[in-house]
Amino acid sequence: MAEFVQQNIEKMLPELEQLERVGVFDKHEIKAIIKKRTDHEYRLVRRTKKKEDFLRYIQYEINTLSLIHHRRENLGYFFKKEEIEYAIVGRIHYLFKRAIRKWPEDLKMWMSHIEFCKKWNKRIQLSKMFASLLSMHTNKPGLWIMAAKWELEENQSADNARSLLQRALRTHPESKQLWLEYFRMELLNTEKGSEDIPDALFQGKAATIVYKKATEAITDDIEFLLSFIPVCQKFDFTKDHQDLIYNDLQDRFADHELTWSALAQREMQGEDTAIEEAQKRGLNHELAVLNLIDKASQVYDRAVEKVNTVKMWSLYCDFLMEKLQETASESFMDQVSSRLLNILSSAQEEDKVSEEMYGSWVDLLEQLGKLEEATEVSSSATDKYPLSPDLWVQRLKLLAAGGANQINPVFQKAIAKVKNKDSLPLWTFRIEWAISNREEHAEELFQKAILSVKKWSTPIQEWYVQWAVVSGGIKKTRAVYKWLRETKFVPLPVFRKYIELESGQLKPKMKLIRNCYEDALREYGEAEPDLWLDLIQLERTHPDGRPENAGQLYWRAVKSLSGEHNQYFVSRYALVQTGHLEK
Known part of the structure; x- marks a missing residue:
């Protein structure tokens, strides 16, 4: 054991002598390095080897490299790198290889070695390492993609990248991630215009072939088809590719909501160009955008006629809502919001308004200051979706803005409709309203809420305890805790909150604190x-x-x-x- 360590240390002496000779380290520092490396070497020759020992040794050598770099800069001496740095780098590679052979399943170690090789531009080692990694972890598509990206973007080898992805797809023919990366890679090859690929590839035909093979391997998946579109949009020569994808969407998924939405959204692809052209001509660029929105809306109008579903109407509204949020221009907002309100009304006539659409509709009317209309729509929303606590809270907030007359009857109606486990937002609003308006029965509401919501009442219980100490001091808090304890479903945070409040008194009562701990331990011990x-x-x-x-x-x-x-x-x-x- 000692002999192996001594041999390894002797191999390091030439680099250490060079470091001392050129003045990077002095004698004392060299001795410290030898001692540290000897300690690390002894750890590595133990019968039972530990991963942490390898990692510590590797990190020590990396830190040594960093220190040498800083010392060289201070000295202005940049020679003898082959004898010094490259020797240390070779040792780090050797340590990584030994560790990976021992623990090949540890991906973090593989990744650390790969990053180290990238930093030192060790291309040959990287190619070999990726080959070893993929032979060991063939079931991880992400690793194949990482290797292919490196071959293409760093090693400048399109052939190697293509070969890797083809091998990966033979193993994982249904991996969407791999197909998309292969498609992107071929488009990138076309853009670069490499001399080592045929003319057909310059025209993007290789990418077309990949797309067709991908859609043959993964059929009946509209989202997979759609995922090719954002990849195409990163390149300015992919009009034919996009035409092919959109045609496939219409052929295979003619009546699907996402097909129509994609066709409508395509009208907006020229938005940036339209804005630039309008600005060059000194025209109002908002009119150009509104013209594109109008074209997209025409497609959506045809869509809701052909595919009259809640999802289709929802996608139409989401599109207009998104455009509404992209600008603060009043004239632009007026036109888009007017169109959106008309669409929402049409959807309601068709009985195709989703819960989320109702919420957005009410919010929009509030923003526009149309509170009366918002109240009417909110009432329709809760009639349509009586189990939705969010819609009821939205309605209650609207009523609160107009006065307190209808708060309680609407709240009682909501509580009767919404399931107990979902009613926490309703109770929260009602208690907040009671406290802000200094209603006398706030405590009664707290207790009703807790008894109603039960095991989902942790936030209400914590709030109840905090409210008690603010409104009535520690005596009130003790009474509240006693009541909560009798309910037999006090959550742990409430026990802790009460202990915190008792402990914070000028003269804490140890007996009460101890009793509370015992109560908590009976439940959660x-x-x-x-x-x-x-x-x-x-x-x-x-x-x-x-x-x-x-x-x-x-x-x-x-x-x-x-x-x-x-x-x-x-x-x-x-x-x-x-x-x-x-x-």
Whole structure:
């Protein structure tokens, strides 16, 4: 063992002698480096090898390289790199290879080695490494893509990149990610106009072939077809490719909502060009954009006639809403919002308004200051979707803006319709309204909400405790805690909140705090080791605590906790005993 270490250290002496001779390191630093490397080498020759030892050694050598670089810059000496840096780089490669042979499944280690090779421009090693990586991890398409990208963009080898993707697709013929990358790569090859590929490829025909093969391998997937369009849009010579894709969409998915939406959105592809042309001519570019929106809307109009579904109307509205949010121009907003309101009204007549569309419709009317119309639409929304808490809250907020007369009857109607587990937003609004308007029955609402929502009431319970301390001090808070405890579904954060409030008093009552901990432990003691630790720490450190209880609490915790919770508790308790765990 010692002989191997000594041999390895002796191999490093030439580079160390050079470092000392040129003044990068002095004698003391060289001795420190030898000592450190010897320690690392001994760790690597142990019978039981640890991954961390390899990683620490590699990191040490990388740090040494960095230090040498800074020292060279300070000295202005940049010679002898082959004898010094390249020797260290070779050692790091060797260490990486040994570690990867031992733990080939560790992708992070592979990636670290790849990044190191990229940094030092080791192309030959990288090609070999990618080959080894892919032979070991053939089932990960992302790795094939990474290797192909490197071959194409860094190694400038389109043939190698193409070969890798073709091999990958033989293994993963249904990988959308691989097909899209292969398509993108062929378009990139066409754009570069490499001399080593046939004329047909210059015309983008290779990409067309890839697209056709892809859609043969993965059929009946409209989203896959659509995903080729953004790739095409990154290149300015892909009109024919896009025509092919759009024609396929109409042939294969003629009655699909996404087909019509894609056809409509295509009208907007010239938006940037239209704006530039208008600005060059000194014209209002908004008119040019409005003209494109009008063309897209005409396609959407045909779409909702042909495919009269909620989704189709929703896509139409989403398009106009998106355009509405792209500008702050009042005249532009007026025209687009007017069109959007008409479309929403038409959708309602067809009974094709989704829950989300209703929400957006009401929001838009509010923004435009049309509160009366917004209230009418909101009422229709809750009639159509009576189980939606969001739509009911939206309606209540509109009513609140106009006065308090109808708040309670509408709230009661909402509570009767919405499922208990979904009603938290409704109770939150109602309690907020009661508190802001100083209604006397705010506490009654808190309690009704908690009893109604039950196990989903954690935020309400925390709020109730906080409200109690603000409105009535600690006495009120204690009464609220007592009531909550009687409900028998107090969540852990509420116990902790009450403990925090009791502990924050000028003269904390240890008995009440201890009782609250015991209540919490009865509910959560089997799975919350930190709860036990907190109580033990409290007994040990609080002036009114009982340190003699710590041992008893420890054994209770050990009996209650199991598995990982038990191990965590025992290890943390050891820190408590030694004073290294401060709460």
